[in-house]
Structure formats: C-alpha cells, structure tokens
Amino acid sequence: MSIFKQYKMIGLMTGTSMDGLDICVSKIKFFLKSINVKVIKVGYVEFPKKIKLNIENSLSLKKEDIKTCHKSLGEFMAKETHQFIKKNKISNIDGVGMHGQTIEHISGVKSLQIGDPKYLLNKLNVPIISNFRNLDIKNGGTGAPLVPFLDKILFQEEKNAVLCLNIGGISNITFLPSLESNGNIIGFDTGPGMSLIDEASKIFFNKKFDKNGTLSINGKPNLELVENWMKNKFITSSYPKSTGRKEFGLTWLKRQMSVLKKLDKKDILPTLASFTSSSIFYNCKNFTNYDKIKKIIISGGGIYNTAIMSNLKNKFKNILIYRSENFGIDSDSKEALCFALLGAAFLNNTPSNIPSVTGAKKSVVLGEILK
Ligand SMILES: Nc1ncnc2c1ncn2[C@@H]1O[C@H](COP(=O)(O)OP(=O)(O)O)[C@@H](O)[C@H]1O
Ligand SMILES: [Mg+2]
Known part of the structure; x- marks a missing residue:
C-alpha cells in the first residue's frame, strides 16, 4: 500500500434543527490517491435550554445576541467535547474540525457560523479548524453543501x-x-x-x-x-x-x-x-x-x-433504501464525521470542496486554523 498520513480527529456539528451537538471521533488516512475514514466513537449532547435560547436569539443577527451566543456556545462545545473524550478515554487527538452553528447563510455571498473555537483550543490544546464555507464562497462557490x-x-x-x-x-x-x-x-x-x-x-x-x-x-x-x-x-x-x-x-x-x-x-x-x-x-x-x-x-x-x-x-x-447504519455509519453523526474529515483535509493540505457541487471555480483547502 502506498505511503499515507493519518490523523485522529474530532468532528463537531450543530445543525439547522438546533437540537444539540453531535460529536464524532475518527481516524482519517490519506493515501496517494484515496482517503480512508474510520469512525472510533460517536456522541450527542442535547442543548441545555439556555444555549438553545441564545442560538434562537442570535438568529435575529443583533450584534449583542451574536456575541453572547458565540461565547456561550463555544464554552459549551469545549466543555462537552472535553468531557466526552475523558469519559471515553480518547487520547492523542490531532485536531478538531468544528462546523459551528449557522446563523446566516446567503448562498454564494456569505455564511456565518458561530461558537468561539478559542475555548476548544484552551481545553484540548490541539489545532481547531473552523469556518469551512468561506473559502469556497471566495472562489465563486455557494459554500454548501460540503458533505x-x-x-x-x-x-x-x-x-x-x-x-x-x-x-x-x-x-x-x-x-x-x-x-x-x-x-x-x-x-x-x-x-x-x-x-x-x-x-x-x-x-x-x-x-x-x-x-x-x-x-x-x-x-x-x-x-x-x-x-x-x-x-x-x-x-x-x-x-x-x-x-x-x-x-x-x-x-x-x-x-x-x-x-x-x-x-x-x-x-x-x-x-x-x-x-x-x-x-x-x-x-x-x-x-x-x-x-x-x-x-x-x-x-x-x-x-x-x-x-x-x-x-x-x-x-x-x-430503488433500494438503506440507512447509513447499513454501511457502518451512524446516521445521527454523519455530518460530524464530515467535519472531522474536513479538519483532517485542512491539516493534510488536501482540497475538499467539490466544484461541480458548489459551483466554485476551483477546488481549494477549506477552513481556518486556530492553534
Ligand atoms: N426519535 C425521533 N423520532 C422522530 N424524529 C426524530 C427523532 N430523533 C430526531 N428526530 C428529528 O430529527 C431532528 C434532528 O435531526 P438532525 O439530523 O440532528 O438535524 P440537524 O442536522 O438539522 O441538527 C429533530 O429535530 C427531530 O425532528
Ligand atoms: Mg442535530
């Protein structure tokens, strides 16, 4: 088998349902011509009432509400992720790919995800990769979907x-x-x-x-x-x-x-x-x-x-209909797995948008790193 690099990554996703945080720990291997993804552990934490309220308020796009939510959601993600890896005895993490909560998405114009990654960095002390959509948009794409x-x-x-x-x-x-x-x-x-x-x-x-x-x-x-x-x-x-x-x-x-x-x-x-x-x-x-x-x-x-x-x-x-479980992928945390993958792709300098999907002029390495 050709040489490869591998990354043990955490992926974090909070979707449009605003129900809670999906966590996925996985091992991502980059071969010369292919990528292999293996799930290690998945988890889910429902949002406490206060966080859910903060998210709902931030949808108004008022500066103060966004600031409050950016902080409290960032702290929540850091605390829960830290507890999750401690409880499951997961170590040697190479990085986190976090999606954050979308509060504004104007196709091809801008996409705003919140949840301050600095709290994750402080707690886990590994690179945190976020803001995956912006570079696709800057390259003429819609910024979605990335899955x-x-x-x-x-x-x-x-x-x-x-x-x-x-x-x-x-x-x-x-x-x-x-x-x-x-x-x-x-x-x-x-x-x-x-x-x-x-x-x-x-x-x-x-x-x-x-x-x-x-x-x-x-x-x-x-x-x-x-x-x-x-x-x-x-x-x-x-x-x-x-x-x-x-x-x-x-x-x-x-x-x-x-x-x-x-x-x-x-x-x-x-x-x-x-x-x-x-x-x-x-x-x-x-x-x-x-x-x-x-x-x-x-x-x-x-x-x-x-x-x-x-x-x-x-x-x-x-047409045969399956759940992703039939192929070994937990259906609740598939999107969290995607952001573990995109985080790893960033660390590996691998382009990860698909121009035929988003309409971007070229395929680029998505994300921004905090380390
Ligand atoms: N046991 C269940 N029965 C019916 N619907 C469910 C159940 N669990 C989750 N859901 C539905 O799925 C939604 C959450 O789906 P999810 O994939 O997390 O969406 P998102 O990515 O938008 O957060 C819930 O808001 C609910 O409507
Ligand atoms: Mg959800």
Missing part, C-alpha cells in the same frame, strides 16, 4: 449511481454517479426536512418534535395543499441551491397558519411530512440522473419519522 466530499469517500461505487439523502432540519442530497461513468457529483438542498414538523409539533401539540413520527403517520395528508406548496420557487429551481430555516421554518409555517387551522388537527403533521417527502422526491427526479440510481442511503434525524420513511419508500419505487 458530498464525505459521501464520495464513503459511498461512491464503480458500477452504480448512489443517492445520499440527509434529512436534518433541512434536507440535502448527494448524487454520486458511478466511478466508471466519470460523471459529475451533484449536491444541493431540496427544501424542508424536519424543520416544519418540529415547529408544528410545538405549536399544535406542545411537543419538541414528533417522536418516531407517530403524529405524522396517524392522519391523512391533504394532497391538494401539498401540491400547492410544491410550487415554491426554491423547490422547483435547479441547483446549485441551499436553504435554511429562514425559508422553511417558523415564518413559513406562520404564513400557512390559516390553511393549516382549517385541517383536521390530526392531518397537520401528515401533510407536512408529505411536503418534506414530495420535495425530496421532486428534486431527485428532476435534477439528478435519477434513472441511474440503484440505491439511496439516508441519514439525519428524519430517519426516525415513520411517515417520511414510508412516503419515500412509496415514491422511490424499485
């Missing part, structure tokens, strides 16, 4: 095309053409994931989220309404595109309040689950090389919503 770089390493196959789908707050896909076809990798956000179901669970059922999708499956979706929502410009436009809770979050839900209130209460979440599933399917069918797809590998919290999973099975007929 296709990991998907390619984990799941691309010689003969068959594979579709990776992550259902977090927002849903995003990676289309991996077969290696032998030499085609372009495609990746973009398809629209809502769990964000609308989460918001509606709070408003209509006083629940943080719809555990196991019980409320999303015990009712009937109003398909006329879904068809209407599907006219949304973001959903029907082709890539490159990325979105967030600003577009598919509480504001969207409030705009639909009068029509939602006319529905039988038990049909509200099934209708939203149908919207999430339909927007995923529409985008795959129209903007990827759909006929070539042989399997779909799903990750993210959406896999626990039985209504969404069952809708997807019905829509993607004749």
Whole structure:
C-alpha cells in the first residue's frame, strides 16, 4: 500500500434543527490517491435550554445576541467535547474540525457560523479548524453543501449511481454517479426536512418534535395543499441551491397558519411530512440522473419519522433504501464525521470542496486554523 498520513480527529456539528451537538471521533488516512475514514466513537449532547435560547436569539443577527451566543456556545462545545473524550478515554487527538452553528447563510455571498473555537483550543490544546464555507464562497462557490466530499469517500461505487439523502432540519442530497461513468457529483438542498414538523409539533401539540413520527403517520395528508406548496420557487429551481430555516421554518409555517387551522388537527403533521417527502422526491427526479440510481442511503434525524420513511419508500419505487447504519455509519453523526474529515483535509493540505457541487471555480483547502 502506498505511503499515507493519518490523523485522529474530532468532528463537531450543530445543525439547522438546533437540537444539540453531535460529536464524532475518527481516524482519517490519506493515501496517494484515496482517503480512508474510520469512525472510533460517536456522541450527542442535547442543548441545555439556555444555549438553545441564545442560538434562537442570535438568529435575529443583533450584534449583542451574536456575541453572547458565540461565547456561550463555544464554552459549551469545549466543555462537552472535553468531557466526552475523558469519559471515553480518547487520547492523542490531532485536531478538531468544528462546523459551528449557522446563523446566516446567503448562498454564494456569505455564511456565518458561530461558537468561539478559542475555548476548544484552551481545553484540548490541539489545532481547531473552523469556518469551512468561506473559502469556497471566495472562489465563486455557494459554500454548501460540503458533505458530498464525505459521501464520495464513503459511498461512491464503480458500477452504480448512489443517492445520499440527509434529512436534518433541512434536507440535502448527494448524487454520486458511478466511478466508471466519470460523471459529475451533484449536491444541493431540496427544501424542508424536519424543520416544519418540529415547529408544528410545538405549536399544535406542545411537543419538541414528533417522536418516531407517530403524529405524522396517524392522519391523512391533504394532497391538494401539498401540491400547492410544491410550487415554491426554491423547490422547483435547479441547483446549485441551499436553504435554511429562514425559508422553511417558523415564518413559513406562520404564513400557512390559516390553511393549516382549517385541517383536521390530526392531518397537520401528515401533510407536512408529505411536503418534506414530495420535495425530496421532486428534486431527485428532476435534477439528478435519477434513472441511474440503484440505491439511496439516508441519514439525519428524519430517519426516525415513520411517515417520511414510508412516503419515500412509496415514491422511490424499485430503488433500494438503506440507512447509513447499513454501511457502518451512524446516521445521527454523519455530518460530524464530515467535519472531522474536513479538519483532517485542512491539516493534510488536501482540497475538499467539490466544484461541480458548489459551483466554485476551483477546488481549494477549506477552513481556518486556530492553534
Ligand atoms: N426519535 C425521533 N423520532 C422522530 N424524529 C426524530 C427523532 N430523533 C430526531 N428526530 C428529528 O430529527 C431532528 C434532528 O435531526 P438532525 O439530523 O440532528 O438535524 P440537524 O442536522 O438539522 O441538527 C429533530 O429535530 C427531530 O425532528
Ligand atoms: Mg442535530
């Protein structure tokens, strides 16, 4: 086997659901022509109420609120990561790749993640790599998604095309053409994931989220309404595109309040689950090389919503559907693994954006280091 360099990295991710911190410790090996990723340990810490509130406040983009959240979230990540590696007796870490909490993302213009990395540096005393999106944007890219770089390493196959789908707050896909076809990798956000179901669970059922999708499956979706929502410009436009809770979050839900209130209460979440599933399917069918797809590998919290999973099975007929666990990758921490990989790629001086995905002029080494 050709020479390699290896890094033991921690990846940290806090996604658009604003539910908590995903941690992934992994070993990343760089060979001359390939990269190998091996997960060592994964973990999750739910945000305490105060941190969640700080994040919600910072979305207003007021300077004071951002400052408060940058500090408290940075401290939280440092404390929890330190405890996690102590508890699991993990040593000899080479670095941390931290994504931070996105509070503003304007595709191709700017992307702001907060959570001050200096607290991690103080606690762990290893290089902290963050701000992964900026250099892609500076090179003419959208700055998102970055996960296709990991998907390619984990799941691309010689003969068959594979579709990776992550259902977090927002849903995003990676289309991996077969290696032998030499085609372009495609990746973009398809629209809502769990964000609308989460918001509606709070408003209509006083629940943080719809555990196991019980409320999303015990009712009937109003398909006329879904068809209407599907006219949304973001959903029907082709890539490159990325979105967030600003577009598919509480504001969207409030705009639909009068029509939602006319529905039988038990049909509200099934209708939203149908919207999430339909927007995923529409985008795959129209903007990827759909006929070539042989399997779909799903990750993210959406896999626990039985209504969404069952809708997807019905829509993607004749395509095998798997969870990433089927391939040894914990679906909750796949994105944290991605930032461990991007952190290692930085240390190894390996370019990590995929221009066919983000539209960047060239592939560059992403991230900024604090050491
Ligand atoms: N047991 C579960 N049952 C149903 N939904 C779940 C469950 N666990 C997580 N989820 C959903 O997944 C979301 C979190 O998914 P996640 O992949 O962490 O998203 P993000 O990357 O946006 O943080 C939760 O907000 C919730 O909607
Ligand atoms: Mg999350």
